[in-house]
Amino acid sequence: MSTLRVDEVVKEYPLRAAGLGRGGGTLRAVAGVSFEVAEGTTFGLVGESGCGKSTLSRIVLGLDAPTAGRVEACGQDPATLGRAALKAWRRDVQIVAQDPAGALPARMRVGRIVEEPWRVHRLTPKGGRAARAAELLAQVGLPRRHAEAFPHELSGGQRQRVVIARALALEPRLVVCDEPVSALDVSVQAQVLELLRGLQAERGLTYLFISHDLGVVKHMADEVGVMYRGAMVERGPAAEVYARPRHPYTRELLDAIPSIRQAGRRRGSGGADAAAAGHAAAAAAPAAVAAPARGGRPAPDAAPAGAPVLDAAAVVAQAPAAVERGCPYRARCPLAVERCAAEAPLPREVQPGRWSACHRAEEVR
């Protein structure tokens, strides 16, 4: 049974809202993405900065509506729910966000932070809020006395544990983990990932795990989806994708894993700097290769006729939308041939359960 279904989701923003000019036109941040996540499993969503991961996560969380397509999470499409129903649905779908320093209210004590979701939903758990909050803190590996601490008195890893405890307070079924360890030291990352895995096993949680780092996702995901310029270019069981990628962009990301780790080590401590260096390397590597711009097909009712539709990477590269057809990855692709310029590859099932949007998927090594 699927806890999450994402069906042909498209999200477009006016170029003006994306800070790109004053005229008409549309930025296509998510370009027809589909996948399902079975109950109790983890789907890893990977791609470089600007490929549309966070936009997709906002849609899954019901914080934004898709321009086209549909999401069903825990049995409901959040875009169709009224206010009260949406609030009730949010008990089932929680987020563990990226930045522990920014995600917690600075002036609230930790115990009170963990209790907050019960306050918002006017609930009292068995045994009372304070006692249950202390239990939750213990379950995420924090001593009970930390309930009295303020977030700034804790380390980054401890703060992320508080974020996780708060997300679990309402006993959700689906947790969107959006770069949950990217702000942490490399050694602490492993501990937090271990905690997330343990909680999943205990509670049967379903995770949508978003990261720019295929190395991190490897430790978590049952299935992986690789996003490039708003599209999902490869999808399949994690072990198979890592062992034999079927898209050259996945290959490029896999090849980048050792260099990211080395970048962290070169900076010395394996501490926060290392994680930051890894993030920077992942973001910078693709930018070093000039990506061409591409105009996409406008969604039927999204943009006025004649207004350009840009994909995310075209805008990241800040190049004019000159190329109208073909595979968006071809300028970086070692396998690109003439056909790739003429015809955009549609996702196809290259073997049971494995999807790739590459004309030459079978030749990727």
Ligand SMILES: Nc1ncnc2c1ncn2[C@@H]1O[C@H](COP(=O)(O)OP(=O)(O)OP(=O)(O)O)[C@@H](O)[C@H]1O
């Ligand atoms: N509210 C918005 N209005 C306009 N454009 C947006 C908005 N949110 C995101 N975008 C644009 O959509 C594209 C995809 O952004 P998104 O944040 O989803 O990517 P991402 O893969 O999560 O990147 P990062 O890891 O850097 O957050 C980017 O070009 C971004 O500028």
